[in-house]
Amino acid sequence: MIPNEVIIDLGALRHNFFEIKRLAGPHTRILAVVKSDAYGHGMIPVARTLESAGIDYLGVFELEEGLALRKAGCKVPILIMMGITSNEVSAVVEHGLTPSLFQLDIAEKLSRISAEQGKVTPVHVKVDTGMTRLGVCFKDLRNFLKEILPLKGIELEGLFSHLAIADQPSHPFTDQQIRRFHKVIEESRRLGVSPRVIHISNSGALLGNKGLDLGMARPGILLYGSPPAQGWAASVSFKPVMTFKSRVIQIRTVPLGTSISYGCTYTTPKRCTIATIPVGYDDGYSRLLSNNGEVLIHGRRVPVVGRVCMNLTMVDVTGVEGVSVGDEVVLLGAQGDERITAEEISTRIGTINYEVYCAIGKSNRRVYIDP
Numbered sequence: 001m002i003p004n005e006v007i008i009d010l011g012a013l014r015h016n017f018f019e020i021k022r023l024a025g026p027h028t029r030i031l032a033v034v035k036s037d038a039y040g041h042g043m044i045p046v047a048r049t050l051e052s053a054g055i056d057y058l059g060v061f062e063l064e065e066g067l068a069l070r071k072a073g074c075k076v077p078i079l080i081m082m083g084i085t086s087n088e089v090s091a092v093v094e095h096g097l098t099p100s101l102f103q104l105d106i107a108e109k110l111s112r113i114s115a116e117q118g119k120v121t122p123v124h125v126k127v128d129t130g131m132t133r134l135g136v137c138f139k140d141l142r143n144f145l146k147e148i149l150p151l152k153g154i155e156l157e158g159l160f161s162h163l164a165i166a167d168q169p170s171h172p173f174t175d176q177q178i179r180r181f182h183k184v185i186e187e188s189r190r191l192g193v194s195p196r197v198i199h200i201s202n203s204g205a206l207l208g209n210k211g212l213d214l215g216m217a218r219p220g221i222l223l224y225g226s227p228p229a230q231g232w233a234a235s236v237s238f239k240p241v242m243t244f245k246s247r248v249i250q251i252r253t254v255p256l257g258t259s260i261s262y263g264c265t266y267t268t269p270k271r272c273t274i275a276t277i278p279v280g281y282d283d284g285y286s287r288l289l290s291n292n293g294e295v296l297i298h299g300r301r302v303p304v305v306g307r308v309c310m311n312l313t314m315v316d317v318t319g320v321e322g323v324s325v326g327d328e329v330v331l332l333g334a335q336g337d338e339r340i341t342a343e344e345i346s347t348r349i350g351t352i353n354y355e356v357y358c359a360i361g362k363s364n365r366r367v368y369i370d371p
């Protein structure tokens with residue numbers, strides 16, 4: 001069997017959740033974003049851990065994820081953030097899920113089917129305050145609410161919006177979005193509705209103390225132990241949850257002038273010891289790490305040499321004493337006193353830590369620990 005493992009530390013996840021709660025304060029509930037297989041960490045174990053730690057709400061992207069959580073026994077409220085299609089309405093009602101709502105035809109069908117079954121389905125109306133992605137435009141919200149308020153069988157439990165640039169704390173657009181959101185909250189109150197759950201704060205807003213007075217925050221990346229962008233002050237201590245490990249499967253000492261991997265993009269500048277690892281871009285280890293990444297062996301950083309292949313990567317271990325076949329290699333996470341973070345990898349390859357977690361977490365066998 002390929003010796004690659006993604007290790008998910010549920011103790012670190014719990015720690016991050018309690019750290020988020022401390023940051024948010026006693027009056028702000030937490031909706032944990034567990035969409036996209038909990039950013040590659042495994043939606044069901046993550047959700048179960050958070051549920052037993054007292055999470056208030058879970059957020060998934062689509063219906064299928066909500067149904068999987070219910071099937072796994074999750075009892076907490078679940079928001080389907082993408083919203084739903086017409087043919088998903090019955091399942092939402094049957095399984096007690098909360099759809100994001102921004103279309104009148106869906107509202108009408110939800111109302112009809114819920115009423116037929118003698119149920120009341122909670123909905124969170126999605127307001128677009130500037131992200132221009134999903135939701136009712138803040139300018140149109142009043143009219144939308146007037147249309148849905150008379151509908152039986154649905155309860156306007158929540159109003160929510162999403163921030164476009166909260167990861168840049170000093171950017172004025174976040175305050176503009178929050179002002180727009182406050183305005184529509186006021187408008188809805190004037191229409192006689194007081195949604196019980198109002199949320200806009202993602203991880204960036206949480207760290208920047210924005211929108212927390214609304215009573216609920218909706219973090220994702222902080223739960224998994226990473227900041228939403230580089231350069232956040234370390235006023236809080238989050239623990240990375242994911243580690244990606246492999247093992248050396250071959251060692252060779254080669255003479256000066258030996259080319260390594262596809263494209264002959266690396267030639268040894270001297271006699272070198274090269275270790276081969278069974279990790280490639282098929283395992284979420286980006287090809288952009290060719291001649292660019294570092295991994296940990298014996299607690300030391302060693303460079304990736306040559307191109308990352310589909311299933312194999314070579315590293316130069318010349319400076320590290322006694323590396324043998326079978327030795328542990330850490331591609332993401334800590335070994336000895338060294339650590340490779342998702343932020344480091346994402347900087348090297350010009351992307352964001354979110355993408356690194358999703359790619360690695362979803363491509364490998366995951367092992368859960370709860371130390």
Ligand SMILES: Cc1ncc(COP(=O)(O)O)c(C=O)c1O
Pocket residue numbers: 033081162202203204218219220221222228
């Ligand atoms: C609608 C919505 N809310 C909240 C989040 C969580 O964002 P973050 O991981 O930056 O906290 C996301 C993430 O993409 C999202 O799409």
